Amino acid sequence: METSRPSCAMFLLLAFFLAIFAQGLQAKINFREKEKQILDQILGPGRYDARIRPSGINGTDDAPTLVRVNLFLRSISKIDDYKMEYSVQLTFREQWLDERLKFNNQGGRLKYLTLTEANRVWMPDLFFSNEKEGHFHNIIMPNVYIRIFPNGNVLYSIRISLTLSCPMNLKLYPLDKQTCSLRMASYGWTTDDLVFLWKEGDPVQVVKNLHLPRFTLEKFLTDYCNSKTNTGEYSCLKVDLLFKREFSYYxxxxxxxxxxxxxxxxxxxxxxQGAVPARVSLGVTTLLTMATQSSGINASLPPVSYTKAIDVWTGVCLTFVFGALLEFALVNYASRSDMHRENMKKSRREMEAAASLDAASDLLDTDSNATFAMKPLMRGGVMDSKMRQCEIHLNPPRKNCCLLWMSKFPTRSKRIDVISRITFPLVFALFNLAYWSTYLFRDEDEEK
Structure with a gap:
């Protein structure tokens, strides 16, 4: 008898807990059933028409329906310079008041109702005006939901991927900044019926550690862009994303x-100067390599009508390489001229030597009287030449230091090479100074 009493007590306790669990389960079942009844009550046939827009402020039909929008940028996959477009994945949210969807919250137990079918309620006819391509995400289930709150507020959230156009100004490429916009507007409802507003507080959020391969998102700005057409004025929202190009890659x-x-x-x-094959092959090889480099750069950019910063750089570098090749042609021509001039001087010296030998033989054949008569004249000529040499030594001509240094190189071809060794690096250094000071230290107004 004593052992049966504890077993009976355990059995009664177990039965008590099972009864409480069954009661709670029944309450949950009844609560879910209550949700179904509320949905049937507010969205049932003949009770709600999704074709009619909600009333405006204070329930007046004359006022427009206000829809508040906010975005969450999940990722920016690419920014294409050639096609002038960028791809973005975002969570898009809209919120508006539809008093026809009010319901009893069951004493605070029912915070909101969730739907996955957007066609059950009225939806704003928003579209992305600068969209090229786009798609919804349906894995594993469609990434969309609608929440209906007891006071009639409706929250619509969906995850979408978009490819949007981004007109770019590439005059400063690759030292440029680009502004890409995300525009959202009403397609059919005018501002008399529908107005889009940014959600107060923080209308746009960006995922942390957003990584782009060749750009940095500096900042973003929200604004309004209402458009007027022949059919009326339409509400429009826009987000301006300011991207700065990463220069280290370039x-x-x-x-x-x-x-x-x-x-x-x-x-x-x-x-x-005589190494003609080496100098020609070096000049042609560097010229072809520079041309290939320039064409490879332009292949990744759209054909625009204006000059880009990279075009200035590659054009000047190509000019320097081409100038080095032309310099060798000039040196070669000057070398042949020096050789021809040297040959002319050599032949002239040979002719003068032959003439002096003929004159000496003629002098030997003359009589002694004539020779004696000529001696004072020759003595005077020798004295005059010595006097001129003394004057030259006493008053030597002053030479410029550059001319004195250049006199060390007797041939013109050698002088051209020496001048080029100094001139080309100096001019290229001045070009670099002007180029980087122009494009790096520019004003913000010039970029626009």
Whole structure:
């Protein structure tokens, strides 16, 4: 008898907990059933018409329906310079008041009702005006929901991916900043019936650690862009995304290789004038490499009618390389002229030597009287020449330091090489100073 009493007590306790659990389960079932009844009550046939827009402020039909919008930028996958477009994935949210959807919250237990079918309620006819392509996300289920609150507020949220057009000004490429817009407008309802507003507080959120391959998102601005057409005025919202191009990639891939090619082309100034194959092959190779580099850069950019910053750089570098090749042609021509002049001087000296020998033989054949008569004249000529030499030594002509230094190189071809060794690097350094000071230290107003 004593052992049966504890077992009976345990059985009664277990039965009590099962009864409480069953009661709670029944209450939940009844609560879900109550949700179904509320949905049937507010959205049932003949009770709600999704074709009619909600009333405006204070329930007046004359006032427009106010729809508040906010965005969450999940990712920006790419910014295409050639097609002038960018791709973005975002969570788009709209919120408005529809007093026809009010319901009893069951004493605060029912916070909101959730729907996954957007066609059950009235929806704003918003569209993205600068969209090229777009799609919804349906894995595993459609990424969309509608929440209906007891006071009639409706929250619509959906995840979408868009490819949007972004007209770009590439005059400062690759030292530029680009502003890409995201525009949202009403397609059929005018501002008399529907007005879009940004949600107060923080209308646009951006995911943390947003990474772009060649750009940095500096800031974003929200604004309104209402448009007027022949059919009326339509409400419009826009987000301006300001992107700054990362310059380190272009410095390593474009600017430094171009500088190296220009410097390599100057090696020909230090080669011997007679090394024609080496100097020609070096000049042609650097010229073709620079041309290939320039064409590769332009292949990734759209054909625009204005000159870009990268065009100025590649054009000047190509000019320097081409100038080094022309310098060798000038040196070669000057070398042949020097050789021809040297041959002319040599032949002239030979002719003068032959003439002096003939004159000496003629003097030996003359009589002694004539020779004696000529001696005072010859003595006077010798004295005059010595006097002139003394005057030259006493008053030597002053030479410029540059001319004195250039006199160390007797041939014109050698002088051209020496001048080029100094002139080309100096002019290229001045160009770099002007280029970087122009494009790096520019005003914000000039960029626009």
């Amino acid at each position: 410095l390593i891939q474009i600017y430094i290789p171009c500088c190296m090619l220009v410097i390599v082309s100057w090696v020909s100034f230090w080669l011997d």
